[in-house]
Amino acid sequence: MSGELDQQLFQVVTHLVSSAPVSLDETPILAAFRMVDGANRLIALAEGSDSFGEDAFLAEARADYLAHFNLVMTDQVAFESWLTGYVRRFTKEALRRANAAADTGPAPAA
Numbered sequence: 001m002s003g004e005l006d007q008q009l010f011q012v013v014t015h016l017v018s019s020a021p022v023s024l025d026e027t028p029i030l031a032a033f034r035m036v037d038g039a040n041r042l043i044a045l046a047e048g049s050d051s052f053g054e055d056a057f058l059a060e061a062r063a064d065y066l067a068h069f070n071l072v073m074t075d076q077v078a079f080e081s082w083l084t085g086y087v088r089r090f091t092k093e094a095l096r097r098a099n100a101a102a103d104t105g106p107a108p109a110a
Contacts, residue, residue, distance in 0.1 A: 005049050012041045032083060034070040040065045057093050061086070 016038045023031040043062045046052040063085065071079035 005045075005051055008045050008048070012038070012045055015041060029076050029079065033069070033079070034081065036065060036086065040069070056077060061089065064089075066083070 010052065017036070020107045023034055028032075034091075038061060043058045046055070047059065068079070068082045068086075071082060
């Protein structure tokens with residue numbers, strides 16, 4: 001990794017580690033927000049680096065996050081509803097990618 005990418009990764013990891021003790025005293029919804037915020041930071045890191053390929057799904061997910069993250073402070077019911085859909089989209093995409101990898105994997109032994 002480049003020195004700049006190393007530093008950016010360290011910043012995200014430090015944010016996540018530093019958030020852990022704080023989450024023990026937070027409401028569950030704020031703790032959940034910290035997790036998706038950490039994911040957003042990793043997506044932003046990947047988008048800003050030449051070390052990672054473009055990923056349309058993650059770009060769309062990041063835009064969706066940026067459009068909704070303030071709900072955690074303004075409308076927690078709406079945030080929970082959005083979060084449920086956000087997780088569902090990631091689950092579907094993870095399954096799609098796993099199936100695509102299985103379809104392009106090595107041929108079974110005869």
